[in-house]
Amino acid sequence: MYSCNISQTIMQTNTELIVRRGIFGINKESVIMKKGRYFIVIIIASAFLLWAGYTGNAGELRHDANAAKQLEIIRKDLSGLTEMKFKDAKKYYEESLKELNRLIEKYPKTQQELEAKFYIGNIYNTMHNFDEATKYFDTVLSQKDIDSLFRAKALYFKTKALIAKGDIAKAKETVAELKLIDPRAADTFGRELTGTIRIGVEAPVFSVTDFNGKAVDLSKYKGNIVVIDFWATWCDPCIQEFPKVKKMYGKFKNKGVQFIGVSLDDDIEDLRGFVKQEEVEWPQIFDGKRWKGEIPALYSIQLIPTMIVLDRENKVRYIGSDTENVSQIVTTLLSESKELPLFR
Secondary structure, three states, X not given: OOOEEOOOOEEEOOOOXXXXXXXXXOOOOEEEEEEOXXXXXXXXXXXXHHHOOOOOOEXXXXXXXXXXXXXXXXXXXXXXXXXXXXXXXXXXXXXXXXHXXXXXXXXXXXXXXXXXXXXXXXXHHHOOOHHHHHHHHHHHHOOOOEOHHHHHHHHHHHHHHHHHOOOHHHHHHHHHHHHHHOHHHHHOOOOHHHOOOOOOOEOOOOEEEOOOOOEEEHHHHEOEEEEEEEEOOOOHHHHHHHHHHHHHHHHHOOOOEEEEEEEOOOOHHHHHHHXXXXXXXXXXXXXXOHHHOHHHHHOOOOEEOEEEEEOOOOEEEEEEOOHHHHHHHHHHHHOOOOOOOOEO
């Protein structure tokens, strides 16, 4: 599942919207050009330039010149400027994962094996598979006597993964370790570690109107399960996931589950047209302010699509974009199980 990120630079022209967005989504590491409803992704994988260069001590790991050459080729390929559609971008990274895994199998117990695992962690971060990313960073960090700069990089990107999946407690522990090596890098996470939305806390309430002028008061839904979906018509991953969201709505709408859409569109006609075309039945909140809108800001939204599930006590039980996890947690909540899974 891929997402769109708040980090962006926007330039509006008469015919196209150019936004700095992330691969499989929107962030500062890529540019997405929107012409009508056709999306092109231009990957500027600057992060891969940051990842490169494991040159320090690796304890008992040996250096292999052939592995180093192969790894450099992979890194340069990932760092290059590439133009492709979203579905092709997915293949691009999956092929890179295969190449890196082949290198790991061929050159075990080498510095390059460790660096390849570090790259894999970052690819999973880019693909928004934060659980897998964390596993690979943990593998890197478990290696004894690695260079402090390399360790700092692994800690930095592990923190990003932990924050993205809502595991703030572990993120704070990781940042504390990073601070011992690179205080300036650790300080960049200040805002993200003090946001208001966490698994298990009570969700901030809001009382607004949807784009049709109907009241939407979160406090009135207490006693029901609530699914809040942050999305936009300009976000291609959101559109790709929308059929699953719609199917899920149909499954739960008569079972005490309230869906609320929060649109980050800036043109109400785009939203209105899409809602009419797709026959969307649940309320859609719109204020035209994108990321700076009242509710995205209230919920510290950094990526879309993001779905937040609230239990009957208005506590946050899930933050993420995986519709299967959303469906599972809602099903569990409906069964009123005492031991509720906390998906992140």
